[in-house]
Amino acid sequence: MSLKVESQTAQSFREKGDELKSNGQFALAIEQYEKALNLDPKLVPVLRELGEIHKNLGQLDEAISCYEKAISCKPQNAGLYARLGDILKKRGHLEEAISHYLKAIQTDPSFLLPYRRLKYARIKPSQFDEAIACYRHAIENHPQASLNSYIRLGDLLTKQGHLEEAIDCYKNASYQRNLASHPDFVQKYWNSKQLGQPNFIIIGVGKCGTTALSNYLDKHPKVLPSVEKELHFFNRDFAYGKKWYKSHFPPIPKKRSEFVTGEATPWYFNTLGVEERIFKLFPNIKLILILRNPIDRALSQYNMHIEQGRNLHSFEEEMRAEMKELKDILSSSDPKLDRTKLEKGCLGRGIYIYFLEKWMSLFPQEQLLILKSENLKNEPALTMMNVFEFLGLSDHPTLEYKKHNSRSYSPMSNDLRETLSNFFKPYNQKLEDYTNTEFNWK
Template sequence: MESHLKKLVTHYRKSLQIKPDNLAIYDKIAELYYEQRELDKTLEVCQEALQIQPDLASVPKVLNKMLQTLGFEGEEVTAFQNLLQSKLDYESFQMLLSRSETVKTPADVKTWKDAIVLGYDFKEKKQWDEAIAAYMKAIEIEPSLSLSYLTLNCIINYCFTPEFNQLERIITFYHQLIQGCLTPPYAYVVLGDMLTKQGKISEAIIAYKFAINQTIHLNKKITKKYINSPKNDDVSFLIIGMGKAGTSSLYYYLCQHPQFLPATDKELHFFNKNFDLGLDWYLAHFPPLPAEGGFLTGEATPWYLGSYEVEKKVFQLFPQIKLIAILRNPVDRAISQYYMSLKFMKEHRSLEVAMTSEVEILKDIADPTQVIEKYWQTEKGYLWFGLYVYFLEKWMTVFPREQFLILRSEDLYNQTDKTMKQIYNFLEITDYSLSEYPKVNSGSYSKTNNELRKKLSDFFKPHNQKLEDFLGMKFNWE
C-alpha cells in the first residue's frame, strides 16, 4: 500500500512540473496523504497550495477533514479557516500532530506550542480554569498567534456566568500584554467581548473599532482610495436564518468576495440578545463603508428569523436593509440541530424521544409562534424553528417582500455557483466564483430510521405547503 501511495504521489508530482499552479493536483496529493493518516505531509501540501494562490478558496478541501481529525469543533473550524493564511496557525497544526507527554501544568511550559497542547487537553477534560491558564501562557509567549485568543474566547463564553471570577484577571493580563506587542486583530475582539461582559461598553467599543481598523489595514482588498474616502457607518444586509441550514458556509463564501468587508464575527446576536447595548456597540463590529459605494458589510445570526420581535428592532434601525433567509428541509434541519445539542451536552434524550415529544406538543397549537412558556422548559425547538412560514409572515408584515431573498440550502450545496450569483445580484455586487466551495461547520451522524423520518415529514407537510403558497415558490421537500 505504501509503495502504491508513493507511486501515485510521484505521478502527481510529475504533473505539477508541467502545471505547477494546478491546485486540483495538490488536492489529490493531500487526499492521498490524509487517507494514510500522514497528517504532517497533508499539511505540507496544503501549505504549498497556499503559496501558489494565497486565498482561502485555494486551500485543499481535505484541510477541513484534517481540522476535525485534530479535534476542532463547530465554530472553531469556521474561525480557524479564516486564519489559515498565518504561518503560525499552520505551525499550530504541526504541534498538534505530536503532543508532548512531559508538559503537565502551565509551570512546565517552555514554548507556545506546548501551552496550546496543554490547553487543548484541559479543554477536552473540561478543566476550564487550567485551560484558561494554559492559553494565557501561550498568548504571553507568542502574542501574535490568533488561535490562542480564539480558543480562550470560546472557553470564556462557555464558562461565563455572573459568578465567573476570572474575567478581571484576564482583562488586566490583556491590557498589560497588548502595550507595544504585535497582536492580531482578533485579540481586540476578545478584549471587547470581555469588556462587554463587564458592562464597560464604551471601552468595548474602542476595542472593537481598533480590531476593525487593524483588519482594514491588513486586508488586501483595501486600496488607498478606500482609506482616504469619506465613510458611513452602516450595515448592508443580514442573514436572518435559519440555524443549521448553511449560514456558516454562505457567510464564508461571501467573505471571499473582493467587495465584502466582514464583521468582527459572523454572529453578533445584537437584535435577539444584545439590543440593550446600543447601536454604537453594534456598529463598532463593522468596517465603515465608503459613501460612494463599492463595498458592503453584514452579519449572519441565523436565529434572528425565529426570535421574538426581532423584525421590529431591525426595521427601527435599518428600514432599507436587505434580508437573506436560507431554508433547509425542516426534517433534516431538526435532526442536525438535535445532534449539535447532543454533541455539546445540551441534550440527553434519544432522537426519537426528543422529536416525538415536540410533535405531541406542537401538533395542536393553532399559531406555532405563540408557544406557551412550558414548551421552552421542556423542548429545544428542533421542530419549532422549522415552521418557517409563520416567522416569514411576521417579518413580511414589517418589511416589503422585495427586501428579502429566500433560498433553499439544498440549492446552495448542489448549485453553489448559480445560487451565489443569485445572492450577488440581490446584493448588487459583481459575480465572483470560487475554485472550491467547502462545507463549513457541517456535522455527520447516523441515518434516521424511516418510521421516525416519515412521522416528522407528515408533521411538517401542511406547514411546508403553507410556506410554498405564501412565497409562491416550490421547495420540494419530502
C-alpha cells in the same frame, strides 16, 4: 552476537505506539508510549499522544497529568496550554481552563484556538482582570497579531460597562481585519472617526448553511467583513445600543456604494421580536434567509447539541417528545403558553412559515432573499450569482466553493423520517404557497 539497539530506543517505542493508536488499539499503544517515556521522560510528542488517548477514553485525570508534564518540558508551546484547557473544561474546572487559554495567548498571541474557546467561555468577574491584562499585553507587544485580542478585550469591557472603550476596541479590530482583507480600501477610504453599518444581514436559519454562505460572500472583493460573522446583537446584546453595534462594521463612505458589509447571526430568524428590532434600526436593510429540509436541519442541530455535551435522549425519543409539545403549542391560542420550543427546539425552528410571516409583515418582499440550502450545496455558483445580484454586486465567477461544516451523521429510521415528514408537511405546504416556491422536501 549484537543486539538491535534500535528496538530499544524511545523513538521505536513511540512509532509502535503511533501505529497501534492509529489502529484503535489504545491499551497496547499506552504500553508502548509508557516504555518510550521510561527511556526518555521528556519526549513531549509522546506525552501529548498519551494525553489524547486518556482524554478520548474519559481518563481525564491521567490526561491532565500527561499535559502538565509536557508543559513542564516545553513551556513555550501554546498548543499544549490550549489542549490542557480543553481537558480541564471537560473535567469541569472552567476557571483553570480559562487560565490555560490565556497562557496560550501569552505564549503565542497569533494562535487562534484559545481566542475561539474564550469567545464562548463564561468568564467570571473574578478573572476579568487576568484576561484583560493578557489581551492588553498581547496588543501592546504583538500589534501585528492584535485582531483577536481587540475583539475579546472589547467583549470583556462591554461586560464591565465600559462601552466607549469597548467600541474603540471593535473599531480597531475592524481596521485590522479589513487591512488584511482589503488593504487598498483601507488605504484610500478608511475614516477612523466614522462608524459603519450593515447593508445586509443573513438572518438564518441555523444549521442550514449560513457559514458557507457567509464565507462565500466574504470572498467577493466588494464585500467588507464585519468584526465577526455572528454578532448576536438583536437577539442577545441589544441593550448595548446602536453605536456599539455599528462599531463592528467598516465605515464605508457614502460615495463608495459599490462596497457592502454585513453580518450573519443564524438565530435571528427564529427569535421572536428580532424582526421588530432590526426594522426599527435599519428599515431599508437587505435580509438573506437560507432554508433547509427541516428534518435534516433538526438532525444536524441535535448532533451539535450532543457534541456540545448536552445530556439528551436518543434522536427519536427527543423528536417524538418535541412533536407532542409543538402540536399542543401550535393548536392553542393561549398567549400565556410557553412558545420557547418554537424558538429553541430542533423541530420548532423548522416550522419556517410561523416565523416568516412575522418578518414579512414588516419588510417588503424585495428586501428579503430566500435561498434553498440544497441549491447552495449543489449549485453554489448559480446561487451566489443570485445573492450578488440581490446585493447590487457584480458576479464573481472565479470564486472557489469549498464545503464548510459538512458532516455525516447516523441515519434515522425510515419510520421516524416518515413521521417527521408528515409532521412538517402542512407547514412546508404553507411555506411553498406563501413564497410561491417549490422546496420538494421529503
